[in-house]
Amino acid sequence: MENLLTEQINDHLYYIGVNDRQTELFENMWPLPDGVAYNSFLMTGEKNIIMDLVKVNTISTYIEKVQEILDGGDLDYIVIHHVEPDHSSGIKNILELYPNVKIICNKKTAPFLKNFYNIEDNLIIVSEGETLELGNRKLTFYMTPMVHWPESMVSYEEETKTLFSQDIFGGFGTLNGAIFDDQVRFNDNYYSETTRYFINIVGKYASQALKALNKLSELEIKTICPVHGAIWRTNPEKIFNLYTDLAKQKVKDGVLIIYGSMYGNTERMAEAVARGVAKGGITDIKIRDVGKTSFSYLLAEAWETRGVILGSCTYNNNIFPPMSFLMEELKQQKMKNNIWGIFGSYSWSGGALKRLRGFVEENKCDVLDIQPEIQGAADEEELRELIKLGEEMAKAIIAKRELE
Ligand SMILES: Cc1cc2nc3c(=O)[nH]c(=O)nc-3n(C[C@H](O)[C@H](O)[C@H](O)COP(=O)(O)O)c2cc1C
Numbered sequence: 001m002e003n004l005l006t007e008q009i010n011d012h013l014y015y016i017g018v019n020d021r022q023t024e025l026f027e028n029m030w031p032l033p034d035g036v037a038y039n040s041f042l043m044t045g046e047k048n049i050i051m052d053l054v055k056v057n058t059i060s061t062y063i064e065k066v067q068e069i070l071d072g073g074d075l076d077y078i079v080i081h082h083v084e085p086d087h088s089s090g091i092k093n094i095l096e097l098y099p100n101v102k103i104i105c106n107k108k109t110a111p112f113l114k115n116f117y118n119i120e121d122n123l124i125i126v127s128e129g130e131t132l133e134l135g136n137r138k139l140t141f142y143m144t145p146m147v148h149w150p151e152s153m154v155s156y157e158e159e160t161k162t163l164f165s166q167d168i169f170g171g172f173g174t175l176n177g178a179i180f181d182d183q184v185r186f187n188d189n190y191y192s193e194t195t196r197y198f199i200n201i202v203g204k205y206a207s208q209a210l211k212a213l214n215k216l217s218e219l220e221i222k223t224i225c226p227v228h229g230a231i232w233r234t235n236p237e238k239i240f241n242l243y244t245d246l247a248k249q250k251v252k253d254g255v256l257i258i259y260g261s262m263y264g265n266t267e268r269m270a271e272a273v274a275r276g277v278a279k280g281g282i283t284d285i286k287i288r289d290v291g292k293t294s295f296s297y298l299l300a301e302a303w304e305t306r307g308v309i310l311g312s313c314t315y316n317n318n319i320f321p322p323m324s325f326l327m328e329e330l331k332q333q334k335m336k337n338n339i340w341g342i343f344g345s346y347s348w349s350g351g352a353l354k355r356l357r358g359f360v361e362e363n364k365c366d367v368l369d370i371q372p373e374i375q376g377a378a379d380e381e382e383l384r385e386l387i388k389l390g391e392e393m394a395k396a397i398i399a400k401r402e403l404e
Helices: 056-070 091-097 109-117 186-216 236-247 265-279 295-304 321-333 352-362 380-403
Strands: 007-010 013-015 018-020 036-038 041-043 049-051 077-079 102-106 123-126 131-134 137-143 153-157 162-166 223-226 252-260 284-289 305-312 339-346 373-375
Touching: 007 223, 018 056, 041 056, 056 091, 091 109, 102 109, 102 137, 109 123, 186 236, 186 295, 186 321, 223 236, 252 265, 252 295, 252 321, 252 380, 265 284, 265 305, 265 339, 265 380, 284 295, 295 305, 295 321, 305 321, 305 352, 305 380, 321 352, 339 352, 339 380
Parallel strands: 049 077, 077 102, 102 123, 162 223, 252 284, 252 305, 305 339, 339 373
Antiparallel strands: 007 013, 013 041, 018 036, 041 049, 131 137, 137 153, 153 162
16 A cells, blocks of 8 residues: 555554645634644554544544555544544544444543533543553553543553553644644744643643653553654653653743834833843843734743833723733643743822732732832933832842742
8 A cells, every 4th residue: 555645653553644735723712823733643454543633624634544554454443532623523524434433541530521522432441550451452541530521541562662642742733744843843833832732731630741741651662653743753751851841831041022012102111120130130131012922922931031011001990901811821831940020000090000009919929029110201300210110120039040
């Protein structure tokens, strides 16, 4: 058989994943400038086994790939490592073609299959550490709860030391012809889309992710097959270490200033703060407009940057609405390694700084004492205060670096 649509991974494993370049927002929220791949794998032998499916919008492309490998044969098993619809919503179409297929999942998955797809028959329930013999292939299952759904699990094939890791080790970005880590320029083309994927999708569950990574570190892994992003057959340690650093929220010594401004006064304040940061000796400084930059990128940058300064104008006795939304999302991230700064602007009653103070207090943030609140356009004295905020941030970052 010639693989025209699919890719061979080893003598009994095939890549049958698909690219999605049409969906603009992952989970209808997170931008996909480079699209996304829904990876799926077909293991052949005495039994034919599929590892995870794809989103229903790509199902016709997917079925062609399944049929290329099965070549008229039957499908015996589908492993559902995680029910999120980007890996399962094509299941009805597959069951129509292969009605006798058995579905391997865990006990938390079963009610989800019933809820989403009214599927309750032909299930094989596996539990932590269990090994299933599927014809001449063997798979062992490990639970990875809340990375990032409650029923998430992975499976491991001892014979080839292959880990089917579901969303763990995944990233945004389609696979453009090349699917393996040694065929792509990961650092140039996938690194930032992988970190953004982790931070946006898995970051909220970083402590559970660390537990899962600790568990998986006990396995000897030669190949990692995640459900998004490249297949790691040459340097699986690279993605393992990257995910571990991300789960620990390793930060770099820079400052991210995010401002909310309608008519430019608060933006001018952000510029003054940045000048203070630069004067204080920090070279990595970014200024972002909360109204223009997707929160997806802002969360990713905040996760990786030691100093985060939020500044906002007041809007209808409250904070500028895009900043309010960002604060809600930042709260979910439960970030522990940042130093925070805040400043606010207003014209009559105020409100923005009060909300920012509420945010840093509620989230027990390590926040700088200097918190300027400025009416209208900043005058000279107020500009000095803003520069001082930047300088204090730089000082705090340098002090932290010296402690570590
Ligand atoms: C639609 C709108 C609503 C506002 N609501 C308030 C408010 O409730 N309380 C207040 O003190 N200032 C309010 N302001 C004033 C702004 O917060 C203030 O002018 C601030 O300096 C604007 O900063 P900017 O130039 O960065 O947009 C409002 C301004 C606009 C345009």
